[in-house]
Amino acid sequence: xxxxVDNIGFLPFEQGKHGSARRTLFVGLxxxxxxxxxxxxxxxxxxxxxxxxxxxxxxxxxxANRSLRIEASSLSSPARIEExxxxxxxxxxPPKENIVVVKRKGSRGxxxxxxxxxx
Amino acid sequence: MEKRxxxxxxxxxxxxxxxxxxxxxxxxxxxxxxxxTARAERQQERLVKLEPKRGTIFDRMVRELAVxxxxxSVFGIPADIDNPRTLAQQLSRILKENPAALEQxxxxxxRFAWISRKVEPSQARKIKELGSRDIGLLVESKRFYPKKAxxxxxxxxxxxxxxxxxxxxxxxxxVLSGMSGWVLAEKDAMGRTxxxxxxxxxxxxxxxxxxIILTIDEVLQHIAxxxxxxxxxxxxxxxxxxxxxxxxxxxxxxxTVRSGTSGRPSFNxxxxxxxxxxxxxxxxxxxxxxxxxxxKPFLAAAALEEHAVxxxxxxDCSAGSIQVADRVIKDAHHNGVLTFTDVIADSSNVGTIxxxxxxxxxxxxxxxxxxxxxxxxxxxxxGEISGLxxxxxxxxxxxxxxxxxxxxxxxxxxxxxxxxxxxANGGTLMKPYIVSEIVDRDGKExxxxxxxxxxxxxxxxxxxxxxxxxxxxxxxxxxxxAAPAGYTxxxxxxxxxxxxxxxxxxxxxxxxxxxxxxxxxxxxxLVILVMIDSPVGIxxxxxxxxxxxxxxxxxxxxxxxVPPDNVGGRMLLVAR
Numbered sequence: 001x002x003x004x005v006d007n008i009g010f011l012p013f014e015q016g017k018h019g020s021a022r023r024t025l026f027v028g029l030x031x032x033x034x035x036x037x038x039x040x041x042x043x044x045x046x047x048x049x050x051x052x053x054x055x056x057x058x059x060x061x062x063x064a065n066r067s068l069r070i071e072a073s074s075l076s077s078p079a080r081i082e083e084x085x086x087x088x089x090x091x092x093x094p095p096k097e098n099i100v101v102v103k104r105k106g107s108r109g110x111x112x113x114x115x116x117x118x119x
Numbered sequence: 120m121e122k123r124x125x126x127x128x129x130x131x132x133x134x135x136x137x138x139x140x141x142x143x144x145x146x147x148x149x150x151x152x153x154x155x156t157a158r159a160e161r162q163q164e165r166l167v168k169l170e171p172k173r174g175t176i177f178d179r180m181v182r183e184l185a186v187x188x189x190x191x192s193v194f195g196i197p198a199d200i201d202n203p204r205t206l207a208q209q210l211s212r213i214l215k216e217n218p219a220a221l222e223q224x225x226x227x228x229x230r231f232a233w234i235s236r237k238v239e240p241s242q243a244r245k246i247k248e249l250g251s252r253d254i255g256l257l258v259e260s261k262r263f264y265p266k267k268a269x270x271x272x273x274x275x276x277x278x279x280x281x282x283x284x285x286x287x288x289x290x291x292x293x294v295l296s297g298m299s300g301w302v303l304a305e306k307d308a309m310g311r312t313x314x315x316x317x318x319x320x321x322x323x324x325x326x327x328x329x330x331i332i333l334t335i336d337e338v339l340q341h342i343a344x345x346x347x348x349x350x351x352x353x354x355x356x357x358x359x360x361x362x363x364x365x366x367x368x369x370x371x372x373x374x375t376v377r378s379g380t381s382g383r384p385s386f387n388x389x390x391x392x393x394x395x396x397x398x399x400x401x402x403x404x405x406x407x408x409x410x411x412x413x414x415k416p417f418l419a420a421a422a423l424e425e426h427a428v429x430x431x432x433x434x435d436c437s438a439g440s441i442q443v444a445d446r447v448i449k450d451a452h453h454n455g456v457l458t459f460t461d462v463i464a465d466s467s468n469v470g471t472i473x474x475x476x477x478x479x480x481x482x483x484x485x486x487x488x489x490x491x492x493x494x495x496x497x498x499x500x501x502g503e504i505s506g507l508x509x510x511x512x513x514x515x516x517x518x519x520x521x522x523x524x525x526x527x528x529x530x531x532x533x534x535x536x537x538x539x540x541x542x543a544n545g546g547t548l549m550k551p552y553i554v555s556e557i558v559d560r561d562g563k564e565x566x567x568x569x570x571x572x573x574x575x576x577x578x579x580x581x582x583x584x585x586x587x588x589x590x591x592x593x594x595x596x597x598x599x600x601a602a603p604a605g606y607t608x609x610x611x612x613x614x615x616x617x618x619x620x621x622x623x624x625x626x627x628x629x630x631x632x633x634x635x636x637x638x639x640x641x642x643x644x645l646v647i648l649v650m651i652d653s654p655v656g657i658x659x660x661x662x663x664x665x666x667x668x669x670x671x672x673x674x675x676x677x678x679x680x681v682p683p684d685n686v687g688g689r690m691l692l693v694a695r
Contacts, residue, residue, distance in 0.1 A: 063189045073183045074265035078341035093674075099605060101686050 136266030170260050173281050174328035176274060176288075178337040179555060185274050185288070185388075187281070188263045191243035192236040193477070197227045200253045210234060210254070213245045235292055236279055237261045243610040262288075264388045270340050271386035272376045272401045273333070273500075273553065284391075285399055287553065289501045290322055291331055294557055300325035325619070329565070332556040334370035339363050339675050343373040346670040347649070351377055354632075354654035360403050360532045361667065362648040363675060366540040366637060368570035369549030371498075372675075376402045404496075404503040407529030408650070411615025412466045412597075412660070413635050414525030415584060417477050417538065419463050421486035424581045427478045430460045430588060436469040443472060444516030448524065451614075460588045464596030466612060468524045475523035483519065484511035489576040490538040491548050494531055498551045506530045525615060527627075536648040539610075539635045540578075542589075543643035546582045548573040551641075590640045601665035603672035607681030610636015610668065611641075612660035617653070629653050634664035638672045639684045647671050 085091040147155065193214070198348050200206060207222035214221070214235045224232050234254060238246070243256055262277045275286020283292035302322040347361045363373035377385060386399050400406075409433040422428040440447050454467050458659040462470030475483060487493065493508030507529030509518070521527035529563035531552055541548040550571040557566040579583075589609035592598045597612040615635040616625040637643035649664040649671075657663060676683075 018252065048344045059189075063282075066186075067188065070186055070188065070263065070265050073186075074267075076182075077269060078338050079269070079345070082341070082345075095604075099683070099686065101605075101683050 145463065153681075160186050164570060166301055166303050167301060169300040169323075169325040170281075171299050171325035172327040173260060173262065173277070173297065174295040174330045174558075174560075176295070177330065177332045178335050178394050179333060179370075180336065181332060182337050183265055184270060184333070184335075185262060185264050185337045187260045189258050190237045190261045191240070191246075192259045193234040193238060193243075193246055194257055195225055195232050195234050195254045195255060197225050197229050197253075200225050203553070206251065206253070209249060209251075210246075213242050214238065226357065232339050258679040262388075265338060266523050267389060268385045269337060269344065270374070271334055271388045272399060272403075273335060273340075274388055275501075276388040276391040276399070278351075286388075286401065286500065287331065287333065288388075290499050291557075292458035294653075295328040295331065298326040327560050329560065330558040331554055332558065332601050334365075334372065334553050334555045335374070336360075338678055340373040340375065342671055342674045342678070344375045344385070346380060346667050346674075347375055347377060347651075349670075350649075350651055350663065350667045351390060354651060354656065356651045356655070356663075357653040358402070359652055360648070360650040361671070362532055362536040362646075363671065364536050364540050364551065364646040364648075366543035366549070366643050366646045369537065369551045370555065370570070371551055371553045373400075374403055374553070376400075378402060399470040399499055401502065404498060404500050405531075407504065407506050407531055408523040408631055409528065409615045409617075410530050410535060411613040411631065412525055412609045412635065413535065413613035413633050414528065414530075415463055415466065415471050415523070416542065416589060417486060417489040417490055417492075418471055418478070418483065418523045419459070419588060420490075420577045420581055420585050421540065422459075422474045422478050422481050423584050424486065424577045425478060425482055427482075428459050428474050430458065433457070434459060434462055434467075434470040434473055436462065438469060441469045441472050442474075443520030444521070446517045446693050448520055460591055461596070463588045463611070464591040466509070466592075466597050471523050472520040475519050475580055480511045480514050480519045483522070484514075486576065487522070487528075489548070489574065490536065490541060491527070491573060492534055495535055496531075496537050496551050498533055499554055504531060506534055510558050525613065532648055532650055535635060536646060539637060539648065541576045542582055542585060542648045543609075543646050545635035546577040547569075547581045586640055589636065593636065593640075597659075597661040598634060598636070600661055600666050601636060601668040601672075603638055603669050603676065605686050606638045606672060606676055606681075607640035607685045608636055608638035608668075608672060609640040610634055610647075610665075612665060614658055614660045632658055632660040632663035634660050634668045636668055636672075638676060639681065641684070644679055644681045645672060645675055647675075 141615065173187045175183055175187070178184055193210075195206075197203070203222050203225035204218075205216045205328070207225055210216070210221050211218035216235060221234065224234055237259055246254065246256060260281055262281060264271075264274060265277075271286075273286055275283060275288035275290075277288050279281050281296065283289040283295065288295065300323040340552050343361045343363055350356070351359050358376075358378040361373065361375045362371065364371055378400065379443075383398070386394050391399060401546075419428075421432070433456050435456050436450065437456060439453050440449040446470050450468050454461075454465055454469070457465060457467060457470055459470070459474065461467075462474070487508060493506055495503050495505045497503075509527075514522075518527055537548065537551045540551075550573050552568055552571070555568055559565045561589075586609050589611060590607060592611055593602050593608045598610055601610055601612075602608055611634070613631070613635075615631045615633070616627070617629040617631060618624070619626040631650060631652055632654050633648070634650045635646070637646045647668050649667040651663050651667075654663045
């Protein structure tokens, strides 16, 4: 079986039965590479969309979380709490005569007074 | 031959066709290259401006007072809209806006126009459901004040572009606003972003604004607002100011201002457009008033410091009036011979003026300025003024008498609160401040503001003597209604005549009623100033403003867990 080597472009290709098979294999490989490349690109685009959708979902959840925290903050305003305590629960401020001050032995009365900073 | 000719003709047509395609390609690729590239970039790339998140404002216990929310804004592409009238009518039903105004916004050849900014979530959902390709939604940041009107004038507000316009929002705008960023994203035919973070992805992240922690306490602020509002309603007053300060540090714990409140809700920074500028102005720093009798303790402090008088020295006030230059100044009530302590406790103008004359204008002026009157306190709020204090060399003959009883001098409520804080702080004047900390979200160390002494106004010995005098005001004098249950207190009442704008003389109907004091008297935790503008009917500071002081002191001291020092025997001693 004779084998002849020719140059097609810069790549050597064998003529004959084996040469034809190799050529087909080579072209197939190139097509496979191209398909892989294109497939990869398509996959990147698809993942890009997925990332964006997930980012959007994350943003929405963060937004909802923040809104709930602010709603909680709004509902805990002192004006609302006082109104609920007085009107709904019937709470009252104790009169002076009902207050008993518990003092530690040895403390010096008003010198214990706390400033807002000491709280 | 004929067949060959046909083949040649077909080849020629094909060759011409290829030549035409080639020429067109050359034209597109070479001649129109730059213009087409620019057009493609415009269509495929999107420069998205990234707004920085404005910093949050917290109270001293890190409770949110001003926050930024993400909300949707509606925009349109007027150049692409075929029928602006129909679209405007659809939008007006959702946005509750005038359809003519919307149509005007939609009828232009612009590529972008705001239709409505910062809309409600339900409105945004309905806009999305419209499914129009010519209108869209962009997320923007909106300032929101979860506690509504609480500390409205302190916080201030922002405009539509989140720029601070009043209050802390204005004075700390540069700190709160941060730096905007951008991202150059590629988009597909559907307008969706492709390749976030992919090659060639250019961006600059926005730098969020810093958070601010105030010295204000939202509970004390609520107490001050509630009690001031009650008094304003009871006396049908035109307005009022209440300041609560920590005397040892100069921190403002509550600051509330009410203007033109008759039937009007207090200023809510969530809807600033519903209020007049006078209603959001912080009158505690921007307005001066003649203090009246609440200024007398500073004459007393000066006279005691200079040993011009002794607290128990007897002063004859029986005449009921005194001539000062060309003016006769009278007492509100007839008094006999009073000790100097009782001169202040009963607020005798005659006795005060006699001591002031003895002290002399130069020495009196020295202490007026030492207590910080006549210059800005440096409080970090916009629009502070320095008040009106004339140099003693410009005083007329009557000035020493007038100034001693708090006339012919203009002070701001914040100056007055700071000066009383000096009396409650052993004689040292502290600089009042409202921001205690700036917090950097990047994790870098923030900025903390420490208490700042301005200087010593009088000695501790003088302060002790004066505190006893001011305690007598509350225990037996004009300020008895200020006595808080369970606590000792020291303070002074004031009933200052306002100037009648028509006549230029002191009005006999229009007054500023006030009370300033501190509690507990011997270890002050709070300094409280209450000023009520133009009460109707009863006008005396001891009847109008003193009860507000009492209510705020009782609730405020209990909230701060300050042990009562005046409970009259109901005290239970326990071992450690």
